[in-house]
Amino acid sequence: MITLLADPGRFDGPEIEVLGEAYRHLFRARRVAVGERLRVVDGQGRARWGEVARVGRSAATVTLGGPAPDAEPAVRVDLLVATLKPERAAWLVEKATEVGVHTLRFVHSARAPRSFGGGTVERLRRVAAAAVEQCGRSRLPEVTGTHEWKEIAALTRGFGVRRVLDTAAADTADRLEPGTASSRETAGIALLVGPEGGWTEEERAALAAGGWRPLGLGPRVLRTETAGVVAVARFLLS
Numbered sequence: 001m002i003t004l005l006a007d008p009g010r011f012d013g014p015e016i017e018v019l020g021e022a023y024r025h026l027f028r029a030r031r032v033a034v035g036e037r038l039r040v041v042d043g044q045g046r047a048r049w050g051e052v053a054r055v056g057r058s059a060a061t062v063t064l065g066g067p068a069p070d071a072e073p074a075v076r077v078d079l080l081v082a083t084l085k086p087e088r089a090a091w092l093v094e095k096a097t098e099v100g101v102h103t104l105r106f107v108h109s110a111r112a113p114r115s116f117g118g119g120t121v122e123r124l125r126r127v128a129a130a131a132v133e134q135c136g137r138s139r140l141p142e143v144t145g146t147h148e149w150k151e152i153a154a155l156t157r158g159f160g161v162r163r164v165l166d167t168a169a170a171d172t173a174d175r176l177e178p179g180t181a182s183s184r185e186t187a188g189i190a191l192l193v194g195p196e197g198g199w200t201e202e203e204r205a206a207l208a209a210g211g212w213r214p215l216g217l218g219p220r221v222l223r224t225e226t227a228g229v230v231a232v233a234r235f236l237l238s
Contacts, residue, residue: 002026002038003136004050004062005129011042011064015053018060027060039068043132043140046070070138073236076188078103080155081228082112082195083146086120092225093124097131097141099229100236102188104128105155106145110203112195112224115146149203152192153210160187162212165227167198169214189235193228196221 004026010016018026026032032052040050040062047068054061079096083089083106096104106116124143132140147155156162192212199207217230 001136002030002032002036003133003138004038004040005043005133005140006040008042008044011040011046011048013064015061015063016040016050018062019058023058023060027055032060038062039136039138040064041070041132041138043129043138045072045139047138071136072139073100075236076102077232077235078105078156078159078188078190079193079228079232080105080107080147080152080190081193082107082109082224083114083116084112084224085114086116086123088223088225089116089120089124090127092228093127093141093143094131095225095229096232097128097137098135099232100137101141101232102139103142103144105143105147107147107152107192108149109195110149110200111197121145156190156192158187159190161189162192162210163189163215163231164192164199164207164212165194165217165231166204166214167216167221168204169216191215191228191231191235193224193231196224 004018004022006016034052034055036052038050038052039047041047047070049065049068050062051065052060053063077100079101081092081104084092089106093104121143128141128143192207215231217227222230
């Protein structure tokens with residue numbers, strides 16, 4: 001089933017117009033035709049059925065119908081990751097979006113003080129938008145950064161579960177218990193992934209004081225972006 005990410009401001013109307021890159025992808029590359037059915041999502045968690053009504057030379061019109069499945073996880077998971085090179089960050093954004101992450105934030109750490117260049121975050125947001133349409137979910141993850149280390153506490157305030165991936169931690173097999181998803185849905189889960197050089201002792205102490213529990217992923221050392229995807233999947237796909 002084709003998924004189209006639409007402007008939230010036009011999502012409640014009877015129809016939407018498809019222009020630009022979305023038009024070229026759907027109606028030129030994929031050859032979607034009049035009468036075909038698709039899911040239209042607003043990027044905020046809502047989905048509606050749609051049907052292609054008209055296809056012109058540079059625009060198409062989709063008639064909107066009733067609610068469609070939102071294909072979203074019941075639990076909110078926010079992922080905070082030590083800043084990566086842009087190409088590795090793009091891979092992480094794509095895969096974490098597909099798995100179901102709610103928000104993805106890039107943060108400084110002592111061993112990864114890297115900052116993004118101009119336009120990098122906007123490019124990562126476009127990667128997330130393409131992944132939303134590819135995987136069929138209805139929420140567009142928020143992608144932000146680069147955040148200072150001192151911002152982590154404010155960014156994760158109120159979360160019911162906070163876990164920090166640490167190669168020094170045992171494999172705790174910490175995952176959602178059956179029936180607990182609804183109780184954690186509002187508070188959410190925050191996952192923090194450090195750089196490949198690991199956390200400093202000062203960072204570990206600060207995180208422990210802030211209520212972060214260490215989480216291991218097994219005996220092998222994973223790249224930062226791989227660890228982030230595995231961590232999100234561990235909670236959302238268990």
